[in-house]
Amino acid sequence: MESILTPLSGGLIIGLAVATYLLLTGKVVGISGILAQTLFSKARFLPMLFIVGLLIGGSAYGVLTTQTVPFPEARHPLLLIASGLLVGYGTRLGSGCTSGHGVCGISRLSPRSIVATLTFMAAGIITVAIVY
Incomplete structure (x- = not known):
């Protein structure tokens, strides 16, 4: 059961973070866009807070769980x-x-994001098939 709960809770947390960020800023979450906002925008607080949250969340997960990732x-x-x-x-x-x-574009039914995500997935599948 733990194998189901971990990704489910992770997905729910990501969805909550994305929805909260959209409500607070009016912008969708994409790490590259948030990084660009942090570096090049005058309104840096929320993007920087989001990146800090990513680092703290990942670190906390690593410290608080017994799961190891090779x-x-x-x-x-x-x-x-x-x-x-x-x-x-x-x-x-x-x-x-x-x-x-993948997270924000597909949830908004953006055709560009759907095509982009399908392209990412296809490229990944083809790469794995060729390499392995």
């Missing part, structure tokens, strides 16, 4: 930098990140 094998730092730059480029090219399209 860390992937070490990767070369240049590969990590290149990967991050490609993700950032894709985020701008796709007008948002996976969390923004």
Whole structure:
């Protein structure tokens, strides 16, 4: 039963956070957009609070539970930098990140977000099929 409750509670918390942020700011949650607001906007308090909440929430989960998540094998730092730059480029090219399209866009029935999320999922499935 615990295996069902953990993702269910996580999804409910994410939904509550997204709805609360939308009600308070009038903006949808997407991590890339929130990060951009934190760096480039004058109204930084709520975006910064959201990012701090993500860090505290993830850390608290790690401290308070006995579940462990295996860390992937070490990767070369240049590969990590290149990967991050490609993700950032894709985020701008796709007008948002996976969390923004998948959580917020689909819940608003945005056709662009539905297509983007299906594309993310298909690319992930194809990549796993090729690599493994």
